[in-house]
Amino acid sequence: MRDEEIHAVLRILRKEVQRWQDPVVGVVAKESGRDPFRILISCLLSLRTKDRTTAEASARLFALAADPATMLELPRQRIERTIYPVGFYRTKAKQIHEICRRLLDRYGGRVPDSIDELLTLPGVGRKTANLVVTVGYQKPGICVDVHVHRISNRWGYVRTNTPEQTEEALRKKLPRRYWITYNDLLVPFGQNLCLPVSPYCSRCKLTRYCERVGVAKSR
Structure with a gap:
């Protein structure tokens, strides 16, 4: 994925994730007034x-x-x-x-x-x-869990070995306006479509941007 394509990718993801349930911490945040x-x-x-x-x-x-x-x-x-x-x-x-x-x-x-x-x-x-x-x-930060680490590397947006390295790489290249929402978008995407093993690439609207790094089998 070219650096400038992240804008289109996250714009598409913002629409896609509306189909899926929010991650549990996001639900707690909404119900508790953050x-x-x-x-x-x-x-x-x-x-x-x-x-x-x-x-x-x-x-x-x-x-x-x-x-x-x-x-x-x-x-x-x-x-x-x-x-x-x-x-x-x-x-x-x-x-x-x-x-x-x-x-x-x-x-x-x-x-x-x-x-x-x-x-x-x-x-x-x-x-x-x-x-x-x-x-x-609501302060700038980049939450990197297994989904964010895996997908950012699968896209080819970063090339890192650990979540800590991914956070450091994203802090250097991810536009700051996406920092807070990046995790919110990638977690439901990773839970429902871009699975760790055999992701649903045939259903994904991001295939033209994704390098599919490490994907040996998909559906």
Whole structure:
């Protein structure tokens, strides 16, 4: 993909993704009025977990507590039972407690709006930090998950080996006006059409722009 073609690609994707359900963190953001705390916790729950499971676990947990102070009052074992069966639910329950304690001790209960500060919180990596910054605070950032990493490379827009390298490459070449929405567009595209194995290339409206890097078989 030539650099200048990204404009046409994202314009097409913006129309295409309307057919598919929003990623779970996007749903939580809309329902909560972009509450950074609920975005942070739902993103943590979503790691290594399917969207439906994450959505159900998030709803159960936020029905009990929707702010750091109230969440910290919940026994860890109750958080574990509430978020089960998300992946690594025991570890995540512990991280949720530690995050809430740190938010209250260091930030007055407010979720920080900088990537560097978010990365100091237990269990928070660059994907989660960027998502909180972009979705929760509408500040520039590029959230790179497995879909964004895979598709950006499949297109030939970047040539990287890790999500961290992809984020760095995108920060250098992706026009800044697309930073916040890039993840929102590529995640549903990757979940529904541009699958990791055997993507639906015959249904895709981006084939003329895509180099199909690493695609051995398609439908």
